[in-house]
Amino acid sequence: MPDTTAHPRNDAEHRDATDPLASLRTRFVIPDETLVYLDGNSLGRLSKASLDRVQDVVAGEWGDRLIRSWNERWQTLPQTVGDFLGEHFLGAAPGQVVVSDSTSVNLYKLASAALDARPDRDVIVSDANNFPTDRYVLEGLAASRGLELKLVEFDELLGPTAEQLRAVLDERTALVSLSQVDYRSAALADLAAVNQVVHEAGALVLWDLCHSAGSVPIELDASGTDFAVGCTYKYLNGGPGSPAFLYVNASLIDAVRQPIWGWYGQRDQFAMGQGYDPVPSATRFLVGTPQVVGVSLVDAGAQVLAEVGIKPLRDKGVALTEYAIELFDAWLAPLGFSLGSPRDSAVRGSHVSVRHPEAYRICRALIEEHNVIPDFRTPDRVRLGMAPATTRFVDVWDAFDAMRRIVETKAYEQIDPTRADVT
Amino acid sequence: MPDTTAHPRNDAEHRDATDPLASLRTRFVIPDETLVYLDGNSLGRLSKASLDRVQDVVAGEWGDRLIRSWNERWQTLPQTVGDFLGEHFLGAAPGQVVVSDSTSVNLYKLASAALDARPDRDVIVSDANNFPTDRYVLEGLAASRGLELKLVEFDELLGPTAEQLRAVLDERTALVSLSQVDYRSAALADLAAVNQVVHEAGALVLWDLCHSAGSVPIELDASGTDFAVGCTYKYLNGGPGSPAFLYVNASLIDAVRQPIWGWYGQRDQFAMGQGYDPVPSATRFLVGTPQVVGVSLVDAGAQVLAEVGIKPLRDKGVALTEYAIELFDAWLAPLGFSLGSPRDSAVRGSHVSVRHPEAYRICRALIEEHNVIPDFRTPDRVRLGMAPATTRFVDVWDAFDAMRRIVETKAYEQIDPTRADVT
Numbered sequence: 137m138p139d140t141t142a143h144p145r146n147d148a149e150h151r152d153a154t155d156p157l158a159s160l161r162t163r164f165v166i167p168d169e170t171l172v173y174l175d176g177n178s179l180g181r182l183s184k185a186s187l188d189r190v191q192d193v194v195a196g197e198w199g200d201r202l203i204r205s206w207n208e209r210w211q212t213l214p215q216t217v218g219d220f221l222g223e224h225f226l227g228a229a230p231g232q233v234v235v236s237d238s239t240s241v242n243l244y245k246l247a248s249a250a251l252d253a254r255p256d257r258d259v260i261v262s263d264a265n266n267f268p269t270d271r272y273v274l275e276g277l278a279a280s281r282g283l284e285l286k287l288v289e290f291d292e293l294l295g296p297t298a299e300q301l302r303a304v305l306d307e308r309t310a311l312v313s314l315s316q317v318d319y320r321s322a323a324l325a326d327l328a329a330v331n332q333v334v335h336e337a338g339a340l341v342l343w344d345l346c347h348s349a350g351s352v353p354i355e356l357d358a359s360g361t362d363f364a365v366g367c368t369y370k371y372l373n374g375g376p377g378s379p380a381f382l383y384v385n386a387s388l389i390d391a392v393r394q395p396i397w398g399w400y401g402q403r404d405q406f407a408m409g410q411g412y413d414p415v416p417s418a419t420r421f422l423v424g425t426p427q428v429v430g431v432s433l434v435d436a437g438a439q440v441l442a443e444v445g446i447k448p449l450r451d452k453g454v455a456l457t458e459y460a461i462e463l464f465d466a467w468l469a470p471l472g473f474s475l476g477s478p479r480d481s482a483v484r485g486s487h488v489s490v491r492h493p494e495a496y497r498i499c500r501a502l503i504e505e506h507n508v509i510p511d512f513r514t515p516d517r518v519r520l521g522m523a524p525a526t527t528r529f530v531d532v533w534d535a536f537d538a539m540r541r542i543v544e545t546k547a548y549e550q551i552d553p554t555r556a557d558v559t
Numbered sequence: 560m561p562d563t564t565a566h567p568r569n570d571a572e573h574r575d576a577t578d579p580l581a582s583l584r585t586r587f588v589i590p591d592e593t594l595v596y597l598d599g600n601s602l603g604r605l606s607k608a609s610l611d612r613v614q615d616v617v618a619g620e621w622g623d624r625l626i627r628s629w630n631e632r633w634q635t636l637p638q639t640v641g642d643f644l645g646e647h648f649l650g651a652a653p654g655q656v657v658v659s660d661s662t663s664v665n666l667y668k669l670a671s672a673a674l675d676a677r678p679d680r681d682v683i684v685s686d687a688n689n690f691p692t693d694r695y696v697l698e699g700l701a702a703s704r705g706l707e708l709k710l711v712e713f714d715e716l717l718g719p720t721a722e723q724l725r726a727v728l729d730e731r732t733a734l735v736s737l738s739q740v741d742y743r744s745a746a747l748a749d750l751a752a753v754n755q756v757v758h759e760a761g762a763l764v765l766w767d768l769c770h771s772a773g774s775v776p777i778e779l780d781a782s783g784t785d786f787a788v789g790c791t792y793k794y795l796n797g798g799p800g801s802p803a804f805l806y807v808n809a810s811l812i813d814a815v816r817q818p819i820w821g822w823y824g825q826r827d828q829f830a831m832g833q834g835y836d837p838v839p840s841a842t843r844f845l846v847g848t849p850q851v852v853g854v855s856l857v858d859a860g861a862q863v864l865a866e867v868g869i870k871p872l873r874d875k876g877v878a879l880t881e882y883a884i885e886l887f888d889a890w891l892a893p894l895g896f897s898l899g900s901p902r903d904s905a906v907r908g909s910h911v912s913v914r915h916p917e918a919y920r921i922c923r924a925l926i927e928e929h930n931v932i933p934d935f936r937t938p939d940r941v942r943l944g945m946a947p948a949t950t951r952f953v954d955v956w957d958a959f960d961a962m963r964r965i966v967e968t969k970a971y972e973q974i975d976p977t978r979a980d981v982t
């Protein structure tokens with residue numbers, strides 16, 4: 137039996153009491169204080185400001201002002217909220233980020249634009265274990281254009297490294313598309329180092345920031361990133377299926393075109409003229425009518441975090457994940473778990489995966505018996521997301537204590553092993 | 560001076576008093592009863608049910624249930640709301656409609672799928688005056704594939720006719736993409752007749768239903784339609800930038816693939832496996848994570864209309880547009896206006912355009928001096944949308960009376976003719 141006396145719950149309580157971000161949690165709607173929610177990296181919590189904002193947008197801007205709101209507020213929302221994300225979370229100067237569509241659609245648009253910009257090259261490089269939608273989108277583009285999609289096996293705990301990529305890239309490489317934070321292990325890639333290797337090979341780079349935006353400081357401009365996409369419903373608290381963002385480096389905007397020529401990318405849009413003539417700005421990456429309610433919720437959620445700033449959020453994320461690994465070592469390692477995340481916080485995002493052959497049933501037991509919500513990730517990972525804005529140290533303690541007890545007592549054996557969807 | 564005594568306002572009041580749908584207006588949020596809102600075909604009004612629903616979805620499903628709502632409610636929203644629209648508004652049996660993305664993105668997906676299904680043909684046919692985003696999307700697809708986009712000039716008051724198309728289509732035609740209701744004139748195309756001509760030429764057809772869905776009975780299955788898209792923020796009252804719908808005829812679903820291979824179209828999605836393998840249903844036309852708040856608002860708005868049914872809504876729309884034309888003939892024709900819409904309600908959607916060289920300044924005067932909201936459509940159209948659910952006969956009377964007075968007194972001369980965006 138692991139020794140639990142060395143890690144009493146009041147130690148976690150003390151960490152919460154001295155946490156400089158503790159009060160941030162009060163800005164969120166938390167109907168059940170006993171719920172241990174460790175899935176904010178899949179769906180972030182609702183802020184009170186978002187609840188107010190959706191009422192303002194729906195009842196006021198839509199219900200009362202009706203079509204007038206397009207001129208009064210909505211027409212430039214994708215750009216103003218994009219610039220806001222760029223300034224506070226992405227290290228991007230104004231004019232390079234817009235909020236629109238889904239991550240998958242944005243990835244398609246930007247990957248397609250990048251491939252058009254490298255017409256003499258015929259290889260796309262990605263991570264064999266990249267998030268599925270990234271792989272599928274790239275696979276579809278490769279198939280339609282007769283290109284090769286080269287999927288590289290990276291070490292799950294290291295993620296994509298400049299060194300390993302250097303051996304793979306060559307004059308055939310058009311595009312390298314990777315995730316900054318691995319959705320399984322939280323391995324955090326080095327943007328600048330990878331970008332440099334990609335550019336030395338004459339290729340373009342497209343980053344997926346879904347698991348980093350809002351939890352890890354990102355410097356898109358300073359790192360020389362070409363393209364990036366990311367979702368807003370995880371650490372940015374934009375709500376279920378909220379619109380995604382995309383970034384195009386200012387040096388590329390005028391030179392590239394995306395494939396879906398919609399009217400929101402058109403110069404002099406309401407002239408409704410003949411011939412597509414895209415705006416000479418990031419607006420050319422918009423397509424259809426902006427999702428007003430969705431973009432407004434992204435704005436509201438992100439503003440709460442921006443008041444604090446990404447640096448303190450990152451510090452809290454590091455403290456939470458370090459505490460999780462401390463408890464892992466003390467309690468779970470002796471019970472047959474292995475750590476599925478990097479030990480060094482400098483190369484780790486804001487979640488921790490622990491691996492166990494019975495991970496699926498452990499997840500179900502956590503949910504059904506302990507009011508703890510983790511995420512199961514096939515085949516053997518219990519993924520625990522520490523959203524810096526709302527996760528407490530006692531949440532980490534309670535979750536690890538529950539896992540310890542579930543495995544010690546083999547309580548998971550009571551759970552039907554037939555897998556249902558766990559999102 | 561036109562004779563106004565023959566058309567007193569109390570005649571309009573009488574029509575409202577005897578309107579069987581009059582009470583439907585009470586189901587909507589109407590903060591300003593003096594506002595004459597004739598732009599419900601650009602942005603439909605907010606229903607009270609939608610206001611309740613957004614609170615339930617945001618505070619309840621997101622704020623309280625968090626990630627659990629994916630399994631409890633959200634995972635199949637695009638399909639269930641799609642089937643609902645199919646049953647009540649589109650004449651489509653279950654399994655052929657999903658709600659996702661924007662109209663432009665859906666048009667891109669389906670046009671691309673159709674072109675892939677006709678690889679030996681190299682011409683896309685559309686309307687030279689089709690809504691801009693449709694033309695741009697098709698132009699982009701033609702450019703990327705080296706195809707010809709043939710834009711046909713149809714009579715604005717007739718819209719695309721089977722006869723005129725028969726002369727244009729041939730063995731080179733891969734795809735015909737048209738709007739059912741012309742966004743300028745409201746000319747209503749004959750789906751079945753056009754579909755037959757397209758199919759006789761061996762081509763596929765893709766309809767844009769933006770200006771018909773929710774106001775005109777549509778029979779996608781019975782008319783033999785191959786593909787359709789449409790927006791939900793006009794007559795369906797889904798809210799600003801709400802997600803669009805797409806329809807693929809059951810006979811084609813398994814045979815075609817769309818170009819954006821996202822994880823929501825993947826079979827056994829959470830296996831997160833290698834290789835895109837699309838679901839053998841309309842689900843394969845989904846891409847990224849569904850816009851939950853947006854799709855829920857589509858559902859709420861459409862349900863209010865579905866309680867009444869499309870047939871009574873259409874009858875009301877016809878009565879409103881006929882009344883508008885009656886007032887046009889009496890008051891506006893003598894003042895130099897021309898009618899920009901068909902006179903026969905059988906071939907007219909639910910809006911009426913009146914044309915005048917000073918249309919832009921007349922629109923501004925209506926908005927600024929008369930609390931009437933029309934839509935300006937370049938270069939000389941005042942477009943008046945009669946949303947059957949919320950437009951009153953007195954709204955029509957007030958708008959036409961205001962236009963009459965603005966032109967009689969030349970009040971529009973006080974308005975700056977410099978055009979700003981009018982959406």
